[in-house]
Amino acid sequence: MTYHNAINPSVQAEGAVYFLFGATGDLARRKLFPALFSLYKEGKLSENFAVIGLARRPRTNEQFRNDLYQSISEFCRYKVDDEQLFQSFSKHFEYMSLDINNLDGFKELNRLAESLESRFDITGNRLFYLALAPSLFGSVSLNLRDGGLLHTDGWHRLVIEKPFGYDLQSAQALNEQLNEVFKEEEIYRIDHYLGKEMVQNIQVIRFANALFEPLWNKDHIANVQITLSETVGVEDRGGYYDKSGALRDMGQNHMLQMLTMIAMEPPSRLHGEAIRDEKVKVLRSLRSYENSEEVRKHVTRGQYTAGQVEQTSLPGYREEPSVNPDSITETYFAAKVFVDNFRWAGVPFYIRTGKRMPVKTTEVVVEFKSMPQNVLFAKKQDLAPNLLVIRVNPIEGIYIKVNAKTPGSDSAIQPVAMEFCQSCQIGLNTPEAYERLIYDAARGDATYFTRWDEVAQAWKFVDRIASAWQESSHDLMHYPAGSWGPERAEQLLKDDGFHWWPVNGQEEDNVIWVTNSGQ
Ligand SMILES: NC(=O)C1=CN([C@@H]2O[C@H](COP(=O)(O)OP(=O)(O)OC[C@H]3O[C@@H](n4cnc5c(N)ncnc54)[C@H](OP(=O)(O)O)[C@@H]3O)[C@@H](O)[C@H]2O)C=CC1
């Protein structure tokens, strides 16, 4: 079963020129070059492709290909052990120094693209990847049009990075700018979490298992917990992050997108648009907090102070060199969210994300409602609820927690966690999110990119919280680096009789593990 646009997953992407704006930047180096190399190595790129790296600083083609080599050696999941393979890959790469405000430069770029199209037998398909600050997106698209780069017979696609705006209003303005040049179906808005193996697997786990789907509703599910914790701090990204904060950086996009994957209805057809239609319905059903008091009741925010992670002493957020020393930006938030539809009425979705947490992990815990107390269990032992845990990162896999008789005892009951650890499989080398997403964009499959109406709905929800926070910062809590965030975030669940389940293998002592991980 596939949820792609009926595209054969084994096909090669059509020939195209990839215009990589921001080719000297961090994203290109750490993610995009390695992703292109993996696709090439796996035969997913045909020989009819060319990549033009674009940025202001001067680089010869030789220097650029050297950068490419360094980046792949350091960050790619495949080793560059075959020199001949790298040579045949890198000959598709050229570099041009271009300031995106220089229209004449775009005309020259068009000439370079035409010559590469003729050299590599490419029929006019052009993919423009903007690994640039979002403030440059509008100018680039206008100059692509005015520089004549869209006058070819093939398709034209624009891939853009996050963040898509700062709030609904700025996102709308950006979208209007892009729409002057590109149609919605030509715009591919990246949310790299949608390219992650286990995020895509959520649909299969849900819709391909009779064990789960019939129970996937308010009658059987007590709550859902989504955790995206990071050990890293803000480091040198303060210029961006201090204006953004955790809510905009992770909440508006990755967290709400994961929530939609958990909460959406089955799509009516196996088609990308049908899936995106269902996701946007979830976003429309999010209960908007009525006033600032409601926001404060349901959402907790925090900022890290100095502390320790893995025995290393770390500075507080305000001591980071790239951050304003009086900053009130949140590096953590946790929220209780409701999806007001028939399926989910009354079920809390608890979401949390933070920097400088004790572990790096992305996990979804689905907690099922408890069984009624049963006379069979004479000792009146509390039964642990069943859990389905979807592990997205760093371990990829799932486990379910059930109750079973403690071996050898008369009636004692013990939780048993049965795990399928996908990333522990020997020889399994899961594709990186960016590989899937570049490959999908090259094949015209926008399923795992965010559509404008999804982005707009997500901003509506987030703007309500952000505007309440703007009124006063007295609810900003502090937490030491290396902790799980403010105590108030625990209370959010305690008030409802729940608690955050331990993540990332930090399970309770009394659980029996049955796992394929070999541990
Ligand atoms: N880095 C990451 O892990 C992630 C990044 N992103 C997003 O990706 C985008 C790029 O991020 P990142 O690579 O980290 O940023 P960097 O600051 O590392 O790179 C920015 C790039 O833009 C180029 N550039 C800047 N101004 C111009 C201009 N006027 N004309 C032409 N090129 C220009 C720079 O090159 P030069 O100075 O030579 O012109 C450089 O190549 C951002 O939107 C970011 O939010 C999203 C998720 C993760």
Ligand SMILES: O=C1O[C@H](COP(=O)(O)O)[C@@H](O)[C@H](O)[C@H]1O
């Ligand atoms: O988009 C972003 O994501 C990263 C975390 O991504 P992951 O794939 O490593 O989980 C986060 O560090 C960054 O602040 C944010 O902009």
